[in-house]
Amino acid sequence: MSTDRLLEFDDVVARYEPVFGLETHVELGTASKMFCGCATTFGAEPNSHTCPVCLALPGALPVANAAAIEATIRIGLALGCRIATWCRFARKNYFYPDIPKGFQTSQYDEPLCTAGHLDVEVDGETYRVEIERVHLEEDTGKNLHVGGATGRIHGADHSLVDFNRAGIPLVEIVTRPVPGVGAKAPEVARAYVAELREILLALGVSEVRMEQGNLRCDVNTSLAPTGSLEWGTRTETKNVNSLRSVERSVRYEMRRQAALLDDGVRILQETRHFHEDTGSTSAGRSKEEATDYRYFPEPDLVPMAPDADWVAQLQADLPELPAARRARLREEWGISDTEMAWLVNAGALGLVTDTVAAGADPADARKWWLGELSRRAKDDGVELADLAVTPAQVAELTALVAAGTVNDQLARQVLDGVLAGEGSPQQVVDSRGLAVMGESDELGAAVDAAIAGAPDVVEKVRGGKTAALGALVGAVMKETRGKADAATVRRMLEERVLGG
Numbered sequence: 151m152s153t154d155r156l157l158e159f160d161d162v163v164a165r166y167e168p169v170f171g172l173e174t175h176v177e178l179g180t181a182s183k184m185f186c187g188c189a190t191t192f193g194a195e196p197n198s199h200t201c202p203v204c205l206a207l208p209g210a211l212p213v214a215n216a217a218a219i220e221a222t223i224r225i226g227l228a229l230g231c232r233i234a235t236w237c238r239f240a241r242k243n244y245f246y247p248d249i250p251k252g253f254q255t256s257q258y259d260e261p262l263c264t265a266g267h268l269d270v271e272v273d274g275e276t277y278r279v280e281i282e283r284v285h286l287e288e289d290t291g292k293n294l295h296v297g298g299a300t301g302r303i304h305g306a307d308h309s310l311v312d313f314n315r316a317g318i319p320l321v322e323i324v325t326r327p328v329p330g331v332g333a334k335a336p337e338v339a340r341a342y343v344a345e346l347r348e349i350l351l352a353l354g355v356s357e358v359r360m361e362q363g364n365l366r367c368d369v370n371t372s373l374a375p376t377g378s379l380e381w382g383t384r385t386e387t388k389n390v391n392s393l394r395s396v397e398r399s400v401r402y403e404m405r406r407q408a409a410l411l412d413d414g415v416r417i418l419q420e421t422r423h424f425h426e427d428t429g430s431t432s433a434g435r436s437k438e439e440a441t442d443y444r445y446f447p448e449p450d451l452v453p454m455a456p457d458a459d460w461v462a463q464l465q466a467d468l469p470e471l472p473a474a475r476r477a478r479l480r481e482e483w484g485i486s487d488t489e490m491a492w493l494v495n496a497g498a499l500g501l502v503t504d505t506v507a508a509g510a511d512p513a514d515a516r517k518w519w520l521g522e523l524s525r526r527a528k529d530d531g532v533e534l535a536d537l538a539v540t541p542a543q544v545a546e547l548t549a550l551v552a553a554g555t556v557n558d559q560l561a562r563q564v565l566d567g568v569l570a571g572e573g574s575p576q577q578v579v580d581s582r583g584l585a586v587m588g589e590s591d592e593l594g595a596a597v598d599a600a601i602a603g604a605p606d607v608v609e610k611v612r613g614g615k616t617a618a619l620g621a622l623v624g625a626v627m628k629e630t631r632g633k634a635d636a637a638t639v640r641r642m643l644e645e646r647v648l649g650g
Contacts, residue, residue: 154409155406155409156405156409159401160333162373163333163404164376165376166374166375166407166408166411167373167375168335168371168373168400169327169328169329169371169374169381169382170328170331170335170338170339170370170372170400171325171326171327171370171384172342172368172370172396173323173324173368173370174323174346174366174367175322175365175367176225176320176323176364177289177318177356177365178218178221178318178320178321178356179354179357179364180218180318180319181217182215183199184287184317184320185204185255185288186203186212186213188201188203188317190319192362196310196312197312197313198314200316203317204250204316205313205316206250206251211450212450215319219262219286219456220464221321222262222284222285222286223263224353224355224464225263225284225323225349225350225353226262226266226284227461227465228471229268229281230266230267230268231264231265231281231284232266233263233456233461234260234261234264234456235455235456236260236454236455237261237262237455238257238447238452238453238454239255239256239286240255240257240258240445240447241446241448242255242256242445243443243444244443244444246290247293247311248290248292248311248316249290249291250291254287254288255288255448255451256322257286257287259445261283261284262456263283264284265281266280267279267281268281268349270338270342270344271341271487272337272338272341273334273337274487277328277331277341279326279342280325280328281323281325281326282324282325282326283322283324285322285324286319286321287320287321287322288316288317288319289315289316289317289320291311291312292311292315293310293311294310296308296309321355323346325342327370329381335371335400336400339396339400340396340397343365343393344494345472348472349471349472350365352471352475353468360393361392363391365391366391367390367391368386368389369386369396369399369400369403370387371384371385371387371403372384372385372407372417373407375411383418383419385417385419385421385422386420386421387399387403388421388424388434389424392426395424399424399429402429403422403431418433418436420435421434421435476490476494476499479499482512483506485516489516492520493520498516498520498524498534501519501535501541501544502515504541504542505541505542505545505548508542508546509545509549510545511552514551515544515545518544518547519544522565523539523544526565537569538568538571539565539569543568546575546576547561547564547565547568550579555579556584556585560584560585563582563584564578564582567582597646600625601643601646607621608622612648616648622643623640
């Protein structure tokens, strides 16, 4: 439980100006590691994907992964970056037990991509986030601290290390400081990471599953009194691994730092840990007295000089990027910016697009994914895409509704069956007997029973209060457990009550 004093958020933005920046690390989805041929499959037995190169055994030499270099250039191009005509790797020297070499092969003063930007939209307003650099490096291994209550090294009985992740290609995307966003800082930070994630998915360079560490962020936050000519001292919240947590970490640091500044306490430049359960941060290590990392040119790897024609071809081959795709779909579907924002925020845009591609009307696809299916995902505490129903099945369900085979009420029961693994929508309709009941002797009997059971309502209808007919329709629908066609029921009632 955090003991930090926190200022109310409205009071923070009334007196202080926030500045944030993000360092986003993306594990590339290559088949092999950055400098060796070891597999990159997630979840393998610890230390099973290792070799003399990624374990830094004497005499082992690295060879750069061409696919990783290409993926990094494509990311840079998608972000509007300049692609270097000559750059090289460097040795970033520091000791951690999860880096066997004692240094990380990275890029320092000569990154592969520089000077880009990404525009994001929050509440109908566009914010530009400047990209300082996109560079390529290798990931570290993973430490497991055993014992203790926090899972961190402090209080642990012992530590284990898994080198499977060591050497996986890692792209770091570093923004410039983002000032001038005021109260929107937490939301703009989240929107930036969300849009970046969509771009990476469109490029197909990473699975960007944040829960698996494919994408993680270091979030820098600072405050200064409104009108100040200087930015405040920043803190760096490390390894934030969800969109929600990016927003929460900025918001928490703003409130914490504002309370300290109000009390006349100096902000320490330090790393901080984010706690998912409480949404709070806690101090890591101070960076005020730390010596900068020592970088040396990597002698075992030749410099990179991307060919201009090759880069131009990569630019020409870029897929349709998310912003352009959203603009096209807004026009094709005839929806507003707000409606598109709802789809994006719900994580439903790709699902709706696939449902439309499977034959559904766009309005019907949006209705089911944003309505009934979103409610079920929320109730189950899962992401919309994790529900056990496919876009093709939703498209089939909308077709059954459009054909009159089922109505909306029955369609919800059909969804129950599909989500329970009982088969396709049509199979569930057949096995559960959920087809709409048309005009038949069975339905006629239900109509006659409703009339006989409510003589007072019948008299009102015959007396001119035709709105009362709704009560009789409801009685029939209840009797048939929602399987009757409401329009057919109303017509049959009118014939019997008003035509008699």
